[in-house]
Amino acid sequence: MSIDEKAALPTLVVLISGNGSNLQAIIEAIRAGRIAARVAAVISNRVDAYGLQRAADAGIPTETLDHTAFASREAFDQALQERVDSFHPDLVVLAGFMRIFTPGFVQHFAGRMLNIHPSLLPLYKGIHTHRRVLEDGGNEHGVSVHFVTPELDGGPVIMQAKVPVLPSDTEERLAQRVHVQEHVIYPRVVKWFVEGRLKLENGQALLDGKILHQPVLHLGS
Ligand SMILES: Nc1nc2c(c(=O)[nH]1)N[C@@H](CN(C=O)c1ccc(C(=O)N[C@@H](CCC(=O)O)C(=O)O)cc1)CN2
Numbered sequence: 221m222s223i224d225e226k227a228a229l230p231t232l233v234v235l236i237s238g239n240g241s242n243l244q245a246i247i248e249a250i251r252a253g254r255i256a257a258r259v260a261a262v263i264s265n266r267v268d269a270y271g272l273q274r275a276a277d278a279g280i281p282t283e284t285l286d287h288t289a290f291a292s293r294e295a296f297d298q299a300l301q302e303r304v305d306s307f308h309p310d311l312v313v314l315a316g317f318m319r320i321f322t323p324g325f326v327q328h329f330a331g332r333m334l335n336i337h338p339s340l341l342p343l344y345k346g347i348h349t350h351r352r353v354l355e356d357g358g359n360e361h362g363v364s365v366h367f368v369t370p371e372l373d374g375g376p377v378i379m380q381a382k383v384p385v386l387p388s389d390t391e392e393r394l395a396q397r398v399h400v401q402e403h404v405i406y407p408r409v410v411k412w413f414v415e416g417r418l419k420l421e422n423g424q425a426l427l428d429g430k431i432l433h434q435p436v437l438h439l440g441s
């Protein structure tokens with residue numbers, strides 16, 4: 221692909237805070253030709269995020285914006301918004317980004333910001349979802365991909381995948397089982413968006429012009 225052809229592709233900016241396995245899944249889906257897009261930058265709020273190394277290994281520009289260096293959540297969000305805007309993204313992909321955004325940031329990227337959340341929303345919004353499911357003795361868990369709205373983890377859910385909770389599960393084993401499903405469904409939803417099939421309209425997710433009254437449920441391994 222020529223430089224001009226690559227530059228004409230839909231542009232993603234990926235925000236991370238940690239390991240970056242979902243970032244890696246998207247990088248590999250692009251490399252395999254399953255997603256016709258380019259990752260213009262990976263931005264982390266944590267300097268020790270291994271996802272930064274994954275991006276660098278893939279030749280993707282990286283930036284770090286330490287939220288603790290800002291006097292307020294609003295100030296951090298404004299600085300992050302300016303950095304993200306500098307890459308002119310068609311889509312902002314949250315891939316384990318662990319900061320709650322202020323309404324102004326969310327509104328600025330309304331309809332072009334996705335998040336992956338490790339639960340079957342609306343169950344278990346927030347953090348430590350695997351631990352909470354285990355503490356509750358749940359027998360089913362999973363992952364949701366949704367549009368980001370001001371309400372934390374409250375945006376329209378696009379796709380979900382379920383996993384069983386086993387009696388022998390630890391937080392780590394359950395998280396690993398969820399990760400496997402994450403790495404399948406997130407690239408698929410990103411692909412839908414960059415192909416123009418997925419939109420947010422009037423607070424609802426539309427796929428191929430039809431309102432998703434229920435999330436698409438991914439079945440299979
Ligand atoms: N306004 C919104 N902001 C964010 C959303 C959203 O839907 N609306 N999704 C989250 C992602 N997320 C879960 O999927 C999430 C991220 C962070 C937190 C949280 O409690 N963060 C704390 C710090 C926690 C930590 O540093 O470990 C905080 O920001 O004070 C909950 C859920 C991204 N943002």
Ligand SMILES: NCC(=O)N[C@@H]1O[C@H](COP(=O)([O-])[O-])[C@@H](O)[C@H]1O
Nearest residue numbers: 238239240241242315316336337338
């Ligand atoms: N509330 C947001 C949240 O908890 N997101 C979760 O963070 C992990 C990031 O893993 P990764 O860094 O390996 O992609 C993923 O499991 C993702 O669902």
